[in-house]
Amino acid sequence: MGVVSPVLRTLTTRVADALPNIDDLSDENIAAIMLTYGTIVGENFIPWLSSTWTRCRSSVAREACRTNLRDEIIEDHPQMLRTFLSPVEIYRERPYVVSAVNKAVQDARREPGGVIAQIRRFTESADGVSGVWVLGALETTSCAFISWMDAAANRLSLADRVYLEKHGEADIMHADQFAAAVEAEASERHVLLTSDDPSDYPPLAAVHRLLDLIFHAA
Ligand SMILES: [Fe+2]
Ligand SMILES: [Fe+2]
Numbered sequence: 001m002g003v004v005s006p007v008l009r010t011l012t013t014r015v016a017d018a019l020p021n022i023d024d025l026s027d028e029n030i031a032a033i034m035l036t037y038g039t040i041v042g043e044n045f046i047p048w049l050s051s052t053w054t055r056c057r058s059s060v061a062r063e064a065c066r067t068n069l070r071d072e073i074i075e076d077h078p079q080m081l082r083t084f085l086s087p088v089e090i091y092r093e094r095p096y097v098v099s100a101v102n103k104a105v106q107d108a109r110r111e112p113g114g115v116i117a118q119i120r121r122f123t124e125s126a127d128g129v130s131g132v133w134v135l136g137a138l139e140t141t142s143c144a145f146i147s148w149m150d151a152a153a154n155r156l157s158l159a160d161r162v163y164l165e166k167h168g169e170a171d172i173m174h175a176d177q178f179a180a181a182v183e184a185e186a187s188e189r190h191v192l193l194t195s196d197d198p199s200d201y202p203p204l205a206a207v208h209r210l211l212d213l214i215f216h217a218a
Contacts, residue, residue, distance in 0.1 A: 003196050005179045008140040011198040015211050016144035020218075022151045029218035030152045031091035032100035036217035037149070038085045039105050040210070042078050044116060045138070051123040052131030060184035061132050064177040068135070075166070084163035088156060104217035108210070115210045122203040128185045130203045136178035137198075137207035142171040145211060 022030065049072065053065035071077070091097045108116045122130040146168050153161060186193050198204040 002183050003193050004136065004182045005176075007193075007196055007198050007201065007204070008136055008175065008179055010196070011137055011204050011208065012141045012144050014198065015141045015208060018212060019144060019148045019215050022148070022155060025218060027156060028091060028094055028097050029100075030155055031088050031094075032097045032104075032218040033215055034085055034088050034149065034152055034156075035091070035097065035101045036104045037145075037214050038081055038088075039101070040108055040116065040214060042081050044119070046072050046078070048119060048123040048131070048134060051120070052135055055124065055126060055128045055131050056181070056185055057128055058181070058184035058188040061128065061181035061188075064132070064174075064181040065135070068174060068177070071170070077163070077166070080163040080166060083160050084153075084158065086160075087158055100218050104213055108213055115206060115213060118206045119203075119210060122206060127191070128189060129182065129191055132178055132181040132185050133201055133203035134207055136175065136182050137204050139171050139174040139178050141207065141211060142167055142175070145215065146171065148215070 020029075020033075025033075046069070049065055049069050053062065053069060056062045056065060092101075108114050111117055119134055122134050125131060146164055150161075150164050150168070153164065182193075185191075195201070198208070
């Protein structure tokens, strides 16, 4: 077995350890984090997946992108996310929440050095491997942050959990698909993956910064 799955698991442990403790947060703090997540992930996930697909050469990586993109579009995950978060929208009436979300989103969108632009460049990179690393990192760390969102949804009494159910189950399979995609794409490009430390892979470090920014928006 290669280094990819263990590296992604180590990243997931680091992300999980850095998530804020729900009990330390107010409802407004939680709302700010969820709305920040909704804006950033809702706007960017499909573009990141699409640009990665255009850059992959290996059949394993291309198939992982194609099937994920098909599910995102046919099942309309952006709408699923909006429906899940629609009861949280009411918190936008609170000045604290508006300013926390705006600050985090503006920081993430900063050009050229903001984390969204950094991740976009990885997914558009001609090397092919950087993009599948980004997707592998998002799909694998999802088991940490979707569980956090589940606890957050309990606190805010959110009723529609389809987004969480869908991503809780499917992402376990997507994580495996994209780990295999990284291995396949690296082998196709004759890239040797040796380090077992996620910090040695810039696309993983960028996803880590993105999740830090989102989950510390409050
Ligand atoms: Fe999705
Ligand atoms: Fe997924």
